[in-house]
Every structure is written in C-alpha cells, then in structure tokens.
Amino acid sequence: MDLMPALDREKCNGCGLCVRVCHCNAFVMIGNLVAVVETDFCGWCTHCEAICPMGAISCPFEIVIEER
Amino acid sequence: MAIDEGLLKSIPYFSGLSTAELDSIKAHIFERSIEGSGLILLEGEPADAMYFVASGVVKVFKTSSEGKEQILSFVRPGESFNDVSVFDGEPSIASAQAVKPAVLYGIRNSDLDLILRNHPQVSLNVIRVLSRQVRHLVSLVEDLSFKHVISRVAKILLEYASDGTEPKSRLTQQEMAALAGTAREMVGRSLRSLEDEGAIRLDHHRIVITNKEALREMAER
Numbered sequence: 001m002d003l004m005p006a007l008d009r010e011k012c013n014g015c016g017l018c019v020r021v022c023h024c025n026a027f028v029m030i031g032n033l034v035a036v037v038e039t040d041f042c043g044w045c046t047h048c049e050a051i052c053p054m055g056a057i058s059c060p061f062e063i064v065i066e067e068r
Numbered sequence: 069m070a071i072d073e074g075l076l077k078s079i080p081y082f083s084g085l086s087t088a089e090l091d092s093i094k095a096h097i098f099e100r101s102i103e104g105s106g107l108i109l110l111e112g113e114p115a116d117a118m119y120f121v122a123s124g125v126v127k128v129f130k131t132s133s134e135g136k137e138q139i140l141s142f143v144r145p146g147e148s149f150n151d152v153s154v155f156d157g158e159p160s161i162a163s164a165q166a167v168k169p170a171v172l173y174g175i176r177n178s179d180l181d182l183i184l185r186n187h188p189q190v191s192l193n194v195i196r197v198l199s200r201q202v203r204h205l206v207s208l209v210e211d212l213s214f215k216h217v218i219s220r221v222a223k224i225l226l227e228y229a230s231d232g233t234e235p236k237s238r239l240t241q242q243e244m245a246a247l248a249g250t251a252r253e254m255v256g257r258s259l260r261s262l263e264d265e266g267a268i269r270l271d272h273h274r275i276v277i278t279n280k281e282a283l284r285e286m287a288e289r
Contacts, residue, residue, distance in 0.1 A: 003273045043272070044272045049242065061241075062238050066278050
C-alpha cells in the first residue's frame, strides 16, 4: 500500500467530483460524504486535487535528489 | 507550556545574547498552538504581534481579489513572520496559515519595543533578519518578472529538495503554482517538460531530481 491523497473533511462539500475523476476508485461516496479508500493502484495523477473546487484534496510531492 | 530556551537561543533574533538577557526576554514571549492547518492572521488586519515558529511550518501568502494565492515564503522553526507589520505599525502585509500543526512564540508590539530598547544586540540581529527577507523578496520579484514558468518551477524544486539530512515540507502542485505565481496546470506542464529533459523523474508521490546540474541550468535561464 502506497501513500494516498489527503482529504480535508472540514473543507469537503461532498460534491463527488473527485469520485468521478478518479481512475483507480480511491474515492467513494458513503451517503453524502466522500471517503478515501486505500488502494495499490493510485498513480498520483493528482486529478482529484485539480478538480476539487474546495481545495479539500492534497497530493503533496516529496522532492528528493537521487544519489549517483 | 514553558518556552524552550534551547530553541530561543537558535532564533536569529536572539543570537549572541547571554542567558540572563534571554531570561528577561522570555518573560515577554507568549505561546500559541495552531491545530491542523489553521489560519493565524489575515492580510489587512491590525498587526498586534509578531511570531517565531517553534515547531511546524507556516505559509505566508497574499491573495488576489480573484482568490489567486501567491506564497511569499514557508516559515520554519526559528524563523519569524509578521515582523515588518509590527515594526511599521501598519496592518498585516500578508496572511499566515499553518500547513501542519504548529507551535508559535509571539511577542506583542509594546513588548517588542521594550526588548529593542533594553537589548541593542537584538536590534542588530533584526537588521540582519529583515535584510535577508528583503533579499528573498527581491529574488522573488526577479523570478516573477523575468523568468519563464519552467525556470521558476526548476528553482522551487532545487530549493525544496531534501538532501536527506533534514526533513523538508512536501509540496502539492497547487502550492508550487502559488510559489511560482502561475496556474496549477502550468506546473504540471513544466514538470512533464523537466521530465522529458531528463532533469527529474516523477515517481508516484516523489519528484526525483536525477540531473541536478541540468535542473540548475533550467532554473537560471
């Protein structure tokens, strides 16, 4: 299991756009609430972060220098 | 909670002060804890205190009337924010928000005056700190005025890259856009271009700098 996008429940308005845009089913609607489901298939495409109108989803990148 | 004297000593404002001086300054410092990603102060509001970050990271930013965000800096432990507004007595020049739970040490305006009068070394330290802030902001103006987005993104990656010795903040593409003064889509495009050039590799939630020299050349263009 790899890292998953972070959902800020206080900002989320439950519009479900992230559920529609996610290719790996990492977001699901439970009633009128969005939940993140852990999956091995999240490719960190960041479409969920881009589409969220409330800025409730974040897909942060760690920036590292590769040793040669 | 007690003010951490070790941390106080590491703050550039208080560099070179004796233990007795630090003890007297400590009496003027108050602690403020921020849960989650809470807003600490809003641009335009009266500035009644300046802050040092004791733990966590604080984002200092401006917001346009259309809601576009320009990040001025990420403030880390030992560094200060809202000092300019406290010194000139004007409203806060930028908003500040914790990017993760943070503990702040604050000094109110009136107390800061007292500290500066009683400890001339602090005034000298403040000049150095503010000079560094001016240098940083001039560099930001230069980048926003003269550099292409891809160069700005390359510079951000170099600046925020972890060399493994200290943990750095992780950045979202939205935050990179707010640092680079551009739209999020432009950051995505720049990252793909940098990957095509062989300077970086996108590896799930990591941006791996594979050719630091090439990235540096991009940043200087």
